[in-house]
Amino acid sequence: MALQRRGNVKTADTSTIEKQSKRVITQTSSYRGYTALLLAFIGTCALLTWICSVWTNDITETMVSRGEILTQPRVFMVQCSEDYQKYKHFPDVLSSGCTPTKCGRAVSDSVVTADEAQTLKRLAEKGLALGGSDGGASILDLHSGALSMGKKFINIYRYFNKQIRDIFTEDDFKLYRAVRSRIQRVIAETFGLDSSNLYLTKPTFFSRINSTGAKTAHDEYWHPHIDKVTYGSFDYTSLLYLTDYDVDFGGGRFIFMDPNSNQTVEPRAGRVSFFSSGSENLHHVEKVAWGTRYAITVSFTCDPDYAIADPSLP
Ligand SMILES: O=C(O)CCC(=O)C(=O)O
Numbered sequence: 565m566a567l568q569r570r571g572n573v574k575t576a577d578t579s580t581i582e583k584q585s586k587r588v589i590t591q592t593s594s595y596r597g598y599t600a601l602l603l604a605f606i607g608t609c610a611l612l613t614w615i616c617s618v619w620t621n622d623i624t625e626t627m628v629s630r631g632e633i634l635t636q637p638r639v640f641m642v643q644c645s646e647d648y649q650k651y652k653h654f655p656d657v658l659s660s661g662c663t664p665t666k667c668g669r670a671v672s673d674s675v676v677t678a679d680e681a682q683t684l685k686r687l688a689e690k691g692l693a694l695g696g697s698d699g700g701a702s703i704l705d706l707h708s709g710a711l712s713m714g715k716k717f718i719n720i721y722r723y724f725n726k727q728i729r730d731i732f733t734e735d736d737f738k739l740y741r742a743v744r745s746r747i748q749r750v751i752a753e754t755f756g757l758d759s760s761n762l763y764l765t766k767p768t769f770f771s772r773i774n775s776t777g778a779k780t781a782h783d784e785y786w787h788p789h790i791d792k793v794t795y796g797s798f799d800y801t802s803l804l805y806l807t808d809y810d811v812d813f814g815g816g817r818f819i820f821m822d823p824n825s826n827q828t829v830e831p832r833a834g835r836v837s838f839f840s841s842g843s844e845n846l847h848h849v850e851k852v853a854w855g856t857r858y859a860i861t862v863s864f865t866c867d868p869d870y871a872i873a874d875p876s877l878p
């Protein structure tokens with residue numbers, strides 16, 4: 565009995581061990597299965613992410629770096645979008661209009677001097693010091709007088725009245741006019757137009773961007789957009805940079821977004837970037853990561869109904 569019992573015990577032990585080891589083997593192989601599945605899943609995700617990035621955004625080319633100084637404009641022609649057809653047309657027939665038929669983008673470092681950029685930066689600093697957005701993006705429009713203040717805007721000409729002459733001088737405005745006129749000329753030359761058919765249009769504004777988070781939609785400068793759609797009257801947009809990428813601020817590069825690639829402009833004080841304003845030049849500004857970025861948006865229309873006079877002191 566005892567032996568039998570022992571034998572029985574032995575039999576029971578063996579089958580338990582067998583069962584346990586079978587369970588261990590089954591568990592191990594299912595762990596292996598899960599690991600293989602997980603690895604396959606991660607691999608597929610990585611592959612899809614890579615395919616998506618190649619598809620949507622594959623090549624980012626630096627059109628002009630901050631360290632480079634262009635001795636003549638760098639120009640890229642692109643096919644015009646159909647956007648201009650949705651607006652009143654001012655064809656350049658007999659040199660009386662300027663609706664883009666040649667479209668593109670260009671950058672020049674020889675329109676504005678470093679000294680002029682410095683003076684305009686000081687003008688932007690003193691103007692924007694009168695107010696400023698709670699969020700990361702503030703504007704000062706010398707034409708309308710709009711200045712970011714908290715979550716809203718004020719009109720500096722109404723708010724400060726004649727005292728605004730203690731802040732801005734006639735020379736400041738003279739410089740703005742001189743620079744606007746030179747930008748207008750280089751746009752006309754580049755796109756084969758008669759400069760007198762281009763008119764300054766609104767809004768034209770100084771911008772100051774830092775890394776503070778957005779508090780209202782006005783602070784969200786980084787969204788991709790088309791200037792012709794956003795501003796309506798714009799036919800040619802120009803941007804004059806007053807500070808240097810990677811020196812005065814990080815991030816904040818200007819990015820042209822093409823179907824299969826991006827072209828990046830790195831701001832540099834005195835650098836002017838200009839382009840036809842339709843969807844052939846979809847663009848956005850990278851979020852500023854640190855420091856302060858100053859620029860001026862100066863834009864032109866072909867429609868005399870949307871022309872504005874140069875800003876002037878009241
Ligand atoms: O500041 C920039 O580089 C671009 C600003 C811009 O896209 C705009 O004012 O429409």
Ligand SMILES: [Fe+2]
Binds near residue numbers: 789790791847
């Ligand atoms: Fe824009």
